[in-house]
Amino acid sequence: MRVAMIGTGYVGLVSGACFSDFGHTVVCVDKNASKIERLERGEIPIYEPGLEKLVAKNVDAGRLSFTQSLADAVPEADAVFIAVGTPSRRGDGHADLSYVYAATEEIAAAINGYTVVVTKSTVPVGTGSEVEAIIKKVRPDFLPGTHFSVASNPEFLREGAAIDDFKRPDRVVVGAEDDKAREVMSELYRPLFINETPIVFTNRTTSELIKYAANAFLATKITFINEIADLCEKVGANVQQVAKGIGLDGRIGKKFLHAGPGYGGSCFPKDTLALVRTAQDHDSPVRIVEAVVDINKKRKEGMVDRVAAALGGSLSGKTVAVLGLTFKPNTDDMRDSPSLDLVPGLIAAGATVRAHDPEGMGEAKHLLPEAVNYCDGPYHASEGADAVVILTEWESYRALDLDRVKGLLNQPVFVDLRNVYDSATMTAKGFVYSSIGRP
Numbered sequence: 001m002r003v004a005m006i007g008t009g010y011v012g013l014v015s016g017a018c019f020s021d022f023g024h025t026v027v028c029v030d031k032n033a034s035k036i037e038r039l040e041r042g043e044i045p046i047y048e049p050g051l052e053k054l055v056a057k058n059v060d061a062g063r064l065s066f067t068q069s070l071a072d073a074v075p076e077a078d079a080v081f082i083a084v085g086t087p088s089r090r091g092d093g094h095a096d097l098s099y100v101y102a103a104t105e106e107i108a109a110a111i112n113g114y115t116v117v118v119t120k121s122t123v124p125v126g127t128g129s130e131v132e133a134i135i136k137k138v139r140p141d142f143l144p145g146t147h148f149s150v151a152s153n154p155e156f157l158r159e160g161a162a163i164d165d166f167k168r169p170d171r172v173v174v175g176a177e178d179d180k181a182r183e184v185m186s187e188l189y190r191p192l193f194i195n196e197t198p199i200v201f202t203n204r205t206t207s208e209l210i211k212y213a214a215n216a217f218l219a220t221k222i223t224f225i226n227e228i229a230d231l232c233e234k235v236g237a238n239v240q241q242v243a244k245g246i247g248l249d250g251r252i253g254k255k256f257l258h259a260g261p262g263y264g265g266s267c268f269p270k271d272t273l274a275l276v277r278t279a280q281d282h283d284s285p286v287r288i289v290e291a292v293v294d295i296n297k298k299r300k301e302g303m304v305d306r307v308a309a310a311l312g313g314s315l316s317g318k319t320v321a322v323l324g325l326t327f328k329p330n331t332d333d334m335r336d337s338p339s340l341d342l343v344p345g346l347i348a349a350g351a352t353v354r355a356h357d358p359e360g361m362g363e364a365k366h367l368l369p370e371a372v373n374y375c376d377g378p379y380h381a382s383e384g385a386d387a388v389v390i391l392t393e394w395e396s397y398r399a400l401d402l403d404r405v406k407g408l409l410n411q412p413v414f415v416d417l418r419n420v421y422d423s424a425t426m427t428a429k430g431f432v433y434s435s436i437g438r439p
């Protein structure tokens with residue numbers, strides 16, 4: 001099959017590279033000239049394990065290429081994926097669909113022969129119908145189901161594990177309104193049927209809602225365990241054991257029950273908010289998700305108080321080493337990261353911040369206050385600090401030489417917001433140790 005992938009962000013680039021690795025011929029399109037030039041040179045604009053190799057392999061095999069010209073890529077394609085950004089619209093939290101609709105107009109003008117236009121970006125309920133209406137407006141002679149189809153195929157990949165998630169997904173969801181579209185989509189994902197990946201066919205609207213419901217459910221699960229963690233702290237229970245004790249019940253499941261500083265990233269914050277707005281617009285509020293959005297926001301803002309409490313109440317004149325700035329490990333993505341609340345909060349309260357992140361410091365420099373001192377590693381960051389805070393659970397922070405860290409600190413205060421270490425060990429080593437939801 002021939003695929004055009006519009007947008008070379010996280011989802012577009014990973015999906016394009018993986019489809020080409022399945023054996024399809026893929027052209028990735030982006031308006032950003034320098035991004036395309038970099039990709040053509042083999043430079044990957046994001047940090048994602050394995051992606052550079054996968055891209056190089058498929059470019060060499062002649063199955064993957066990059067272009068700025070949508071008009072060149074679309075006419076040849078059997079399927080055109082829209083994988084452009086859908087950021088939160090300023091002011092109201094709705095998803096901003098201007099990039100999706102602009103791409104649709106260009107695609108409509110370039111279609112040649114039966115083509116399935118697929119929304120891969122996370123788009124609100126009803127977007128597929130709007131995409132179809134735009135194509136019909138641009139090409140009034142085109143009939144849906146005959147000359148083109150519009151399908152929804154949400155992507156569930158996680159940053160840092162994106163290639164594996166794409167190639168070994170729990171399921172593929174396809175929302176389509178006709179058999180022709182279902183056939184093309186089945187053919188595209190055929191390599192996954194060997195390992196018996198279920199493909200869930202629905203109508204377009206259902207597929208669009210599945211993506212939001214999945215992300216909102218996972219965000220709810222995290223928020224639930226975060227609140228249980230707070231309760232654990234009050235009553236002297238251990239949240240990790242609670243998570244294990246409930247998670248072994250197959251109806252609950254053990255994943256996404258790690259208590260922490262609140263969820264961040266490019267999807268959960270934006271998608272929970274967009275679902276809240278869609279539901280309100282349809283006079284069918286999802287009050288659980290409204291609460292999740294609110295609780296998570298306050299949780300991230302509240303992390304600064306935890307650090308202050310560990311330091312005896314005041315941050316004024318203190319130096320804090322923050323380890324980890326990205327919203328999770330194995331990515332350089334800072335979007336809605338808890339660090340965007342914690343670091344400015346520490347500085348506003350009078351602290352000096354020494355920070356380290358294995359991949360995120362380049363991006364962090366644009367987003368965090370100028371006063372942050374960026375360090376070469378966790379030990380450098382700990383030098384002369386009054387407390388060390390683990391904010392992102394990077395592998396390289398999991399086996400720190402704790403005696404060395406202690407020797408570098410002014411005071412042995414260790415705030416572990418990801419529960420990487422064990423309370424008994426840390427206390428035995430002489431740290432004043434605090435973590436999330438554990439005695």
Ligand code: UDX
Binds near residue numbers: 155222258259261264
């Ligand atoms: C998420 C979804 O998992 C994915 O299916 C969707 O396509 C995009 O959004 P991603 O944002 O890459 O993926 O990261 P994920 O691993 O889901 O983590 C999101 C946030 O939740 C991170 O800030 C992470 O630290 C936090 N989290 C996750 C927890 O605090 N506890 C958990 O148990 C799991």
